[in-house]
Amino acid sequence: MRRLTTAVVATAVALSACSSDLGDATAPPSRSGSGSASPPGGDSAPLPASEIEPLVAALPELSLAPLPEMRLADGLTPPTNRWFSGLVFGEEPQPVFPLPLAFSMDDTSFGAGLPQVVTSETAIVGSHQQDVSVEVGDAATTVVAAYDDASVTLETRDADDRPLGRTTIAQGSPYVTHVAVADETLTTSTDFAGSGAVVTAETASGPWGMRLDGAELDGDTFSLGRGDSIVLFPVPEEGDLDAMAEHAVPLTGTTSSYSVGADEVTTTITYEADGTSAVAVMPHQSGAVDGACRLGTFPSVYGSLTLCAGSTLTWSAPRVRADGALDLSGLSNDDREELAAQVARDVDDLPDAPADTYFGGKWLYRTSQLMTIAEQVGAEAPAREARAQLVELLRTWTQPDGCLERSERCFGYDPAWKGVMGQTAAFGSELLNDHHFHYGYFLYAAAVVSEADPSLVDELAPVMTLLAADIAGGADTGTTPKWRPFDVYASHSWASGTSDFADGNNQESSSEAVTAWAGLLLWARAAGDEDLERQAEWMLGSEAHAATTYWTNFDTSEPVYDGFEHTAIGINWGGKRDYATWFSPEPSAILGIQLIPMSPSSGYLAEDPDRITANVEEAGDGPLGDYALMYAGLAGASEAASALEQARALPGDAIDQGSSRSYMLAFLMIQAASG
Template sequence: MTARRLMAALAFSAALVSTGCTAATPADEAAPAGAGAAEPSASIAALPVESMAQIGKARLAEDLIPPTNRWYSGLIFGAEPQPVYPFPIAFAADDDAFTVDLPEVSTTEKTIAASFGGGLRVGLDADRFAAVRADPVSVTLRWSDGDAPVGDVTIAEGSPVVGFTAARDSALVPAAPLRTAGDGVWTAATDGTSFGVVAPGARWDGQTLTVPEGGHAQWFAMPEGADVTEWADALDAPIEAVRVEPGTTASGSSTTLTYAGTDSTVLVPFPTYADAGSDCELGTFSTAYGDADACRGTELAWTVPEIAPRASFDLDGIDGDTRAAIVAQVAADLDATPALPADTYYGGKALARLGALLTLARDLGDTALTERVADRLWTELAPWAEADGCRERDSRCFVYDDGLRTVVGLTPSFGSEEGNDHHFHYGYFLAASAALVSAQPDKAAELTTVMDALAADIAGGAAADALPPLRVFDPYRGHSWASGLSPFADGNNQESSSEAVAAWNGLALWAEIRGDDGLAQTAAWLLSAEVAAARALWLEPDPATLADGFAHPIVSLTWGGKRDYATWFSPEPSAILGIQVLPLTPVTLNYLGQDPDRVAANVSDAGPRAFSGPLGEYVLMYSALGGATSHAAATETVAALPADGVDDGNSKAVMMAWLAAIEASPGR
């Protein structure tokens, strides 16, 4: 790690921890400034203000940024709080209680579920709760009796321990009796699960555990065969927050999570990075994501391969005929481009499609065609780039929602007004804008205000708590969450891992255009982490992490407490696989084809309509990574494909370039 990167990482990690009631230090510290660094606060201030989301009264302290797109969002929003999944446990909250659960894993051919189902309920002398502190990995809830605080509970991903700290002498009433297991240590059992409690100085009278003011009680679910004495010895004070430190080392892109407020606790690494902990002899949990060991410590650290952002296919090695054919197809695809949609998802995809055609024209050296594509892209992008556009019209423009504290298109799509899918949508805008400025640098000045706001919304954050840093990204799991308010009993979810990858690639390309070194670092870290998760959790999960009875090699919908072979929009196998690979930009060549045998197996699993069903052309493109025979077959099929038989975010020219880049790649 260079000195500059180290300083940036330290500033970034400082912005991602909070020990008070507000979410973080000023969030533009999360993306340390370079010479051309964005000014997200000024960009936000330039947008019209309009409340788009109807969220009702959130269970949230007034000075806390609304935590959309978090694993715990379902606790905060909605008429009733939803269960959440601070892996490996599940947790539920009511006005007068909290419940700790260790869900049982159940499996069908299309689902692996470990949903909240009961657990140990702990009653409190309270009538309400609200979040009073939050970071991307942990959240602190405060129970109150009227206006008087009763106590705080902190839950964190990677912690099987729920820590209660008493604001006054507090009576806690568990639904199952406690049995003494040592000084200040008790056990309980319910639903076949063993629970432990460590509460120094507390008194148990057979029904109520009384915790003195300032004291704490840590409640935990133990895996089968675990020793409560060993767990009690491992627990110091409760966790107060989790610090996130990204970095770059010689071996890749790193993440370090430090569980603050304690000198010792029990941590559980997520199964995709099982070696992230140390001293892992406290038992093994069976989870929907595979076995997970319990470790003594205060830190989890791991490294994934570093993935470089990428805008272009490597077409240097293609022959003249192929080059000419792609150029001709770019022109044909441009001429066939209809008026673009006015919402942020389909509109963003269509803009990115034009951006991809523009990059192809530039890379292939056709100056006149480059200007034609750039002019069309600017015509379509210019209205979106007007910061005050929504004062004049109700589409193709953005506003700042000061209630949910988010940037949102005035024509919503897929619940974007509630925070849904912003990284998917805005990644397309950022990629298109980067392509345009690369071709026509004079357009940068007109694009920066709005595009900087979009970048800040999904990742960078903004000062004065206008936007949170890392809105959608979960550093513990290493991937993003798509639902803004998460009104689901199975936790938050993300469907398209590949659109998340495309989002961070678009963010990185825009950061490069802006000369913002800090944002570029953040984007590169997000990109590398999301790629690793896309492979390990969606496209190429280790069969050992897929429970017996699950009948597919991929997972297409990942939840806090469940894994589904499904999509939100189609039951067709082609769609289930296709949504995990689109939009098949150049950066996907860096990771999708690393295991050709797995590619072939995934395509085979999609069945006889793999190429003809919904999103089938993306599956066709993906299949070309499965070996020389599959590549040849895909090339023949694409050659005969009518241009109007392609998804509106794709183009035949890009399909041809994709196949040509694979053919020209080293080692083939």
């Protein structure tokens, strides 16, 4: 999607290396997410425990919200911001969407269904019914017992807390695996029939199959001995029961790896099973479709999912360039003079910095951009003033023991949530909501201000490293999680910490997620952390590709969009997609939240000029319209020139806190000059 100026030798990075062996019914699950101090990957992963633990020890403990009671085995890191978080948090477990399936559970049972997709003018919704439910005899409780990059394992226990069986689901897998840990009896909601290793049932959503290994069927009841298993699955459209059954081997977990090349970033997920499984390919993974993809298709709210035989899924996305500042070198003298006058006004009018991590982070980011604009156009006094204010505030925020001295603009550590918390919460950040949105602004600003003064890196690094670890640690250190919000299979992040929703987790601001990884990359580069920089390259390219595929540039000719009357999505969930935002119904806000903050790294949005024009026309005027103006400029030089004239006349109160008139003018001047 973006032109590249630096070639990087492709480097593969292993992300996790072991999973539980559910074939051994006595072995407790042990996968990444276990909370152990030496998880798979250990010190070979970016931001390892040896680096993070001393930094956490220097922060004061900070508890802003009690950790709710969880359906989680002892010793596991609370899995916030995951596709399956709804199974763990909340008064009752919520449905989750390991596509192509919907899955749900309660204390004594579990069930799966094939989502039935309904498209309206403002939403694409998938159902979460249980086509087949399974009641576990003698069950009293069910908890999440293990999780890794793309799978989760539940453990059902009796009244004495003894395990009865373990159930594993995974993103991209059409199979639900249940392995008996002790003698147990399972009762299904639908009668299965057949003899031998494969039995079938008819449901309202179509045929389902079950492969038995040691289990015995009697009507609607299955008897399993220790180590026996069942694997439940739907039969896809134009699919074949026997072919599906052939690949219905018990799944034990997943691992993943990535590589960064000169032009692409590549992701591989391996589904660990005793044989060859099958995987569902999402639209953003379309490059993975090959000759093995003959098993049929499944519907989903994201489009048709192609089912392929195999136990690995590999796909690539364009590499995206991260820039700390706009390049104003090609502007005319008149443009530079206009910017010099405007940046002087904007720096002089800087408001007091907010105390919370969201608006406080945006203040830092905006000021860093004002500083670089002033420096490039020769506005020396505003540049010095912006730098002075920026450095002073960054030093305040990054004082490790700051929360012992004041009640705002500081960070602490919550050992229950295992998260780095800002003292003043915003938008549920005390519940781990939106941390990547917030902390991306801090990382971006810190990297920009350090470029001309590398001596600042060491001063800012202790807290900045912790912010990076909170959202992007490369392994579960027992202190911080692995990739808190980032979903390897979906290639994008999830914003809700606890995800107490029947539609799964969600993300609204795809652009702020991209900005987070651009900020992470820039900070890693400033800090000289090559491993973290490489990981950030992968996350940035992956998230940007998902952002265009599912939020701003989805293929409206695909059948799933028939009847959907808009060209952008406001919120994507695990099980639905909405033309909406959390804060405004205005079309300009729905588009604008996918653009904010139009950073110097936002060129990934420029891939389709015609779609840009269509999106802007639909958005019209209103909240976040300043970002729509900058976005319009990516469609071409003439569009940028028109948007520039509108930007000059835009009322000051129509400019978002994360931007400035100086930045908006500079951004559009660059696009207008490109013609």
